[in-house]
Amino acid sequence: xxxxxxxxxxxxxxxxxxxxxxxxxxxxxxxxxxxxxxxxxxxxxxxxxxxxxxxxxxxxxxxxxxxxxxxxxxxxxxxxxxxxxxxxxxxxxxxxxxxxxxxxxxxxxxxxxxxxxxxxxxxxxxxxxxxxxxxxxxxxxxxxxxxxxxxxxxxxxxxxxxxxxxxxxxxxxxxxxxxxxxxxxxxxxxxxxxxxxxxxxxxxxxxxxxxxxxxxxxxxxxxxxxxxxxxxxxxxxxxxxxxxxxxxxxxxxxxxxxxxxxxxxxxxxxxxxxxxxxxxxxxxxxx
Amino acid sequence: xxxxxxxxxxxxxxxxxxxxxxxxxxxxxxxxxxxxxxxxxxxxxxxxxxxxxxxxxxxxxxxxxxxxxxxxxxxxxxxxxxxxxxxxxxxxxxxxxxxxxxxxxxxxxxxxxxxxxxxxxxxxx
Numbered sequence: 001x002x003x004x005x006x007x008x009x010x011x012x013x014x015x016x017x018x019x020x021x022x023x024x025x026x027x028x029x030x031x032x033x034x035x036x037x038x039x040x041x042x043x044x045x046x047x048x049x050x051x052x053x054x055x056x057x058x059x060x061x062x063x064x065x066x067x068x069x070x071x072x073x074x075x076x077x078x079x080x081x082x083x084x085x086x087x088x089x090x091x092x093x094x095x096x097x098x099x100x101x102x103x104x105x106x107x108x109x110x111x112x113x114x115x116x117x118x119x120x121x122x123x124x125x126x127x128x129x130x131x132x133x134x135x136x137x138x139x140x141x142x143x144x145x146x147x148x149x150x151x152x153x154x155x156x157x158x159x160x161x162x163x164x165x166x167x168x169x170x171x172x173x174x175x176x177x178x179x180x181x182x183x184x185x186x187x188x189x190x191x192x193x194x195x196x197x198x199x200x201x202x203x204x205x206x207x208x209x210x211x212x213x214x215x216x217x218x219x220x221x222x223x224x225x226x227x228x229x230x231x232x233x234x235x236x237x238x239x240x241x242x243x244x245x246x247x248x249x250x251x252x253x254x255x256x257x258x259x260x261x262x263x264x265x266x267x268x269x270x271x272x273x274x275x276x277x278x279x280x281x282x283x284x285x286x287x
Numbered sequence: 288x289x290x291x292x293x294x295x296x297x298x299x300x301x302x303x304x305x306x307x308x309x310x311x312x313x314x315x316x317x318x319x320x321x322x323x324x325x326x327x328x329x330x331x332x333x334x335x336x337x338x339x340x341x342x343x344x345x346x347x348x349x350x351x352x353x354x355x356x357x358x359x360x361x362x363x364x365x366x367x368x369x370x371x372x373x374x375x376x377x378x379x380x381x382x383x384x385x386x387x388x389x390x391x392x393x394x395x396x397x398x399x400x401x402x403x404x405x406x407x408x409x410x411x412x
Contacts, residue, residue: 176325
C-alpha cells in the first residue's frame, strides 16, 4: 500500500505515555491536519515517522517498506520541526547548498526564489535570524525538499499575518504543481481549516478522530438559543459540549440537524473546525 | 470577486455560489475562461480539491464546461439558467424565512403585503 502506515506505535518517556498504540494511514497526495493540545503527542509522532526517535513498539512503513533506518525510505520524508539541524554559525545560503547533498531532489533555485520572496537575507548566519525568520528559513527548506511526504510541525510559529498568508499560498501552489502528502500540525486552526482534506485529532497520545474534514464538519452542528429551549432540544441528542452566557445557551451536537424538529427561536449553524476541536477538548467526551 | 467564508455552508458550496454570482453579475460572460483550480485555491487559501468540488457543482448544472487542456469556461446560456434557478428558489429562500420572522414579530399577512407594496414604491422613487 502506498502512503505511510503507522501500526500500533507506542512511545513512553520515563513514566509518561507520549503515544499509546497509535495506528493510522497517511494516503498519498493529501493534506492532513494533525490537531491536538500542547503535549498531546504531535511532535513525538512526527519524530517517530521521520526516524528521529525510536518507538518502544509498533512499526512505520513507507510505501510498503519498513522505515526504520532505511535511508532510501526515509529520504521520502521531510520533517520541518521547531529545531534547527544546521550548525548555528552556518549561513543561510550554505545551509541551502548543504541540503542539496542530503536531499537529492532539493530544489536550490526554488529555495533562493522563496528566500527573495520572503526577504530572507541568505548571507545571514542561522543563529542571527529572528524567531519569525528562523521559521521562514525552515519553511523554505521544507517547501524546496520535494519529498513525497512532508511533515510540518507548527510551521507558522512566530510568523506575522502577512508571512503566514504568503506561506499558505505557497503551500497550495506547491501542492498544486507537485502533489505530495502534507501533514500540518498547528494551533492556528482557523487559518488552515480550509486547506485540509483530512483531520487527525490526537489527545493524550491517542488518535481520537481520523476522518475527512467535510465528513467531520457535516457530522456535527451548533445550536443556540434560550437555555430552556436548548435543554429540551438536546435531551435526546449526543452533545459534544455546551456553553452558556446568561440565558443564552449554545450546544455542539453530534449528527445532522433535522430541520423539521428544530423549534422556532433556535439558531442552527455548521460547526467550524476550531469550534469543533475546542468543543471536543472541553466536552470531556474524549479521554 | 471577493468572498468571506461563513459557517453556514460547506466551503465548496460557497465557492460555487461565488462563481455563480460572478457569472450572474457579468464579471464572467459566456465563453469567458474562469480562474484555474490552482488560482482559486491560492486566492482563497483552500484545498484544490475543494475548489474542484465547487467548480464541478457548476459543471453539473451546465453553467461551466471544460475545454480539454485549456481550462473551465462559462457555458452559453449560463446567465439565463441562473436567472431561472434563482426565480424558482425565490419563494423558499426569501419568502418563507420572511414569513417565519414576521410571525415571530406578530406581523400578519395584510401588514406584510402592505410593507411589500411600500417597498416597491420606495424603490421606484
